Amino acid sequence: MGSADKKGLFIVIEGIDGTGKSTQAKRLAESLREQGETVLLDREPSDGPFGKILRESMTAGRLSPDEELELFHKDRKQHVEDVIQPALARGEHVILDRYYFSTMAYQGARGFDVAELRATNEAFAPAPDLLFILDLPVDKALDRIGARGDTANEFEQRDALQFCRDVFLSVKDEPYAEVIDSTPSLDAIHEQMKTIALQKIKA
Numbered sequence: 001m002g003s004a005d006k007k008g009l010f011i012v013i014e015g016i017d018g019t020g021k022s023t024q025a026k027r028l029a030e031s032l033r034e035q036g037e038t039v040l041l042d043r044e045p046s047d048g049p050f051g052k053i054l055r056e057s058m059t060a061g062r063l064s065p066d067e068e069l070e071l072f073h074k075d076r077k078q079h080v081e082d083v084i085q086p087a088l089a090r091g092e093h094v095i096l097d098r099y100y101f102s103t104m105a106y107q108g109a110r111g112f113d114v115a116e117l118r119a120t121n122e123a124f125a126p127a128p129d130l131l132f133i134l135d136l137p138v139d140k141a142l143d144r145i146g147a148r149g150d151t152a153n154e155f156e157q158r159d160a161l162q163f164c165r166d167v168f169l170s171v172k173d174e175p176y177a178e179v180i181d182s183t184p185s186l187d188a189i190h191e192q193m194k195t196i197a198l199q200k201i202k203a
């Protein structure tokens with residue numbers, strides 16, 4: 001398949017659990033397709049072999065930090081080479097629900113150096129053209145996913161999610177980053193993201 005004369009737009013949506021990433025990613029893909037755009041909607045961990053092992057580990061029992069990080073990198077390398085870059089080259093827009101900023105956040109929360117994680121990933125994973133950072137106070141996000149567990153777990157979970165929220169916000173000054181306050185309604189947020197994405201596509 002030859003490459004298109006214009007590369008697709010690489011759009012990434014990040015944020016802590018419960019900020020609305022999956023919901024908004026689907027809505028945005030639908031809206032862009034209604035505008036006649038060709039869109040690949042995807043996620044990380046991916047549906048590839050390494051991503052499957054990672055997803056299984058989320059219910060079967062978390063892997064060690066080192067094993068988990070290695071798998072996220074293997075998953076992303078394969079995902080970038082086999083899925084993301086070929087789609088962009090065909091002129092398709094890619095909307096990705098989580099990317100290496102989640103590695104910086106969640107594996108950073110497990111003790112890895114955030115700047116090092118960023119450098120390692122950017123050595124093989126292209127920066128997005130547009131990064132939506134969905135932002136919400138941790139307690140509101142937890143309410144949305146009904147994840148108010150027992151107090152011990154909750155405090156630990158809240159601390160980790162606050163760390164993740166701060167990591168996502170740490171890249172807000174990048175030219176490709178847009179922080180989206182995720183307090184308003186689903187529809188209001190969708191309209192905001194659709195407007196920004198269409199402006200970039202038409203530019």
Ligand SMILES: Nc1ncnc2c1ncn2[C@@H]1O[C@H](COP(=O)(O)OP(=O)(O)O)[C@@H](O)[C@H]1O
Pocket residue numbers: 015016017018019020021022023024144145182183184185186189
């Ligand atoms: N802006 C919003 N207002 C109210 N509820 C929301 C909003 N965005 C998402 N939700 C709800 O919060 C929950 C988590 O949404 P989801 O898209 O799965 O978040 P994420 O993928 O970031 O974990 C879902 O029940 C969804 O309907």
Ligand SMILES: Cc1cn([C@H]2C[C@H](O)[C@@H](COP(=O)(O)OP(=O)(O)O)O2)c(=O)[nH]c1=O
Pocket residue numbers: 016017018022044045058072098099100102103104106107
């Ligand atoms: C992409 C990525 C996800 N994750 C974590 C975040 C999520 O808790 C988990 C699975 O992602 P996801 O399916 O998006 O979970 P949720 O819908 O609950 O947000 O994987 C990492 O730890 N590192 C990464 O690099």
